[in-house]
Structure formats: structure tokens, C-alpha cells
Amino acid sequence: MIFQMKNSNTLIQRLKQTPKIIISGAGIGGLSAALCLIEQGIDCEVYEQASELKEVGAGLWLSVNGTRILRSLGLEPQIKESTLEADERVVRLWDSGKTWWLYKKGTTSSSHAPYVMLRAQLHRILIDAVNARKPGTIHLSSRCVGFTQHDDAVEIKLESGEVLRADALIGADGLHSKIREKIFGPLPGRFTKALAWRGLVPMDRLPAHHRSRTVATWVGPLAHVSAYPARWQNQEWMTFSGQVERSDWEIESWHEKGSVQECLSDFTGWHQDIVDIIKNTQTLHKWGLFVRDPLPFWTQGRVTLLGDACHSMVPYLGQGVNMAVEDACVLARCIVANPQDLNLALKKYEQARLDRTTRVANSAASMQYTFHHQDLAHPSTAHDYVSQQWSPEKSRQRYDWIYDYDATTVSV
């Protein structure tokens, strides 16, 4: 448990010198790291390039390996309040809508039922928690552009020219990390010839039969869709996430917009339920899906990386956000255990995390050819394919090792 780390606080207090940590990036990973550190009495500040913390992003999955960390930080009530508990989880066939049930509330174990929520909600929960515990931690309009290491400190350069001094720097600055670039140089990803559409639909715009609490994964020969309900700003929404194989659009960004027409043409021939969702989506974003080779290391002296900065992954297992939260927890535990030797603490963090995140990223990449498969093109082969790929045994093989990992207790 993360709370067990509090015993180490006495050690830190005895040292009367808590290290000062600077985090670049107030995304999900950076804020989670700040929260884990503050909870343990470690001084930290977060520097974020954006001028405001806008509520952006569509849906994401918090699986049990992520939620057990947030629970240990006391955030379970907020998470529960932001999510709609699913009544069922299903796999559906892209054209006919034929349905297979993976989970039904009350009849199946819910240990693998994810919390589905909007990124904006999780982001807000983390911002509020950091602000409540240590107001003034998050600095906006502060883009980190470089760093210089010294024996006893690291200096962080902001775009404004200001130079900050800290005992360690965490690069939690996402896909296009500047901190990673300073260590490794430019590291473009490899395009997977697929892109992800993301959008939100006000539930009341959809025909009535959509308004059930169903988490659905639709699978097809060249694309798949996740659609699930969410509650946000006192309204119910349907979140739409559609991954499609397409090699003509290669921009790795969360901010690119696409049109309904273009999205519809990516889902030609799909079931009317999917067409309804796309037609009623408020804003559609498209995100080119890239993979990168695993980095050989994450830590250089007093500087390390976290989250997408060091292990971006495609979204097929819904683990990008969960891996960032796991990193944050393990990093804080390593720092608390070694407050007087941060080089060692950061190295131990890397050792604890590199293999796991590499395995998860590789597994996520391989799922493209499970969700998208030519057997799904024909009703004669689709039935056997889905029954086999989503059998209880196959699901356990696919997910148990991911969900069973406990970052609050794993050996570091």
C-alpha cells in the first residue's frame, strides 16, 4: 500500500531536508506523480506548458491496476462519482450488431469491469487533489525546454528564460517530450497505418435504445470501436473511440480535428448504431497511432521520464493512462525509500518499470490484428473468431497479468 510508505516519512523528517522535485507536464502522469510525492511529504512543483488546464479529451479506461493506486490516494469517492457503473460489457460484430456478453452485472465477477470515464474528469480530479493538498504546486504557461545537470542539483530552463533549480527532474511531458529529446535527441515514432477517432455524443441525441449502461467493443475486418456511456457536467454522454486502419494520415496529436463525413467514410458498411453515434458526435478528433522502440533507459543522473514520454503506446489495451499512474506510484515509492540518493532512486524506478511497460506496449501493439481480422468480414467465420478470441480463458490470458500488478506493493 502506498500508505505503508508513510512510515518512511519519519526518516525524511529526521533528515530535515526533503528533496525538491520538479515535474515537467501536468497531464495525468505528472499530476499523479505530484500527488504521490506530496502525500509522502516530498516537496514538488509541476510546470505545464498550457496557459490553462482545459477540460479536454474523450473517454479512457481506468482498470484495476490504475484504480487501486487512486484508491490508495483517497480518490475513490471522486472516481466513483464520475463514472457510470456498467450493467454489461459486450463484443458486437461491426455489420450485423450480433452480440456476445462478456460481463453482466450481478451474474459475472466484476473484478475486471473497468471504470470508464472522460480524460477531462480524471484530469480535474487530479488537479483538485493536488491543489487541495499543496496549493500553488501547478505553474501554467511554463514550458520546459532543457536542463543542465550538476553534482548536487539539476537546472531546468523554461521557454521564458527563467531557470529553476531542483534535486531531480521528472519529464512527464507526453508523446513529444522535450526532456526525452534532450537525452536521446528526436525520436519519431513509426506509423502503424491506423488512426483513432475520438468523440463525445450527448446521450439525448441518440435513439432511446442507446441509453443503456453498456460498454461495447465493436470488431470488424479493418477497424474496431469502443462505445460506452459516461456522466459529465450533470449530463450523460456516449463516448466514441474508433480505431481504423488507414495509411494516408500521419499526425500524432490529440488536437487534430476531423469531420463527420470523413469519419463516416472510415466506417462505411457499419451497423446503424455506429452511424448514429458518429453523426451525433459534437467534435471529432483524430489521432495517428504510432509506436516507438522501447528506450534503453529512462534515467540520466537526476533526470528521469514517466508516462507517454518514455513508453507511449497504442490504445488497444486501454493502458496508456494506467501505466502513467503506475509509474507515478512506483517513482514516489523509490524516492521515499532513497531520499538522500536521488540518482539511485530514479535508477531503481526505471529498473522496476521498464520491462513491464515494454511488455504492455508490445502487447497493445499486437492487439491491432486481434481487434481487426479478416475472419470478421464474413458471418460464416466471424462467429467462431469472436467466440474463440473473447472466450473467458482468452480474456484472462490477455488481461490478468496486466490487472494483477500492484504498484503500491511491487518490489522496488
Ligand SMILES: Cc1cc2nc3c(=O)[nH]c(=O)nc-3n(C[C@H](O)[C@H](O)[C@H](O)COP(=O)(O)OP(=O)(O)OC[C@H]3O[C@@H](n4cnc5c(N)ncnc54)[C@H](O)[C@@H]3O)c2cc1C
Ligand atoms: C489534450 C490531450 C487529450 C487526450 N485525450 C485522450 C483521450 O481522449 N483518451 C485517452 O485514452 N488518452 C488521451 N490522452 C492521452 C492520455 O492522457 C495519456 O496517454 C496518458 O494519460 C499518459 O499521460 P502522460 O501524463 O504521460 O501524458 P499527457 O496526459 O499527454 O500529459 C503530458 C502533459 O505535458 C505537457 N507538456 C508537453 N510538453 C511540455 C513541456 N515542454 N513543458 C511543460 N509541459 C509540457 C502537456 O501539455 C500535457 O499536459 C490525451 C492527452 C492530451 C494531452
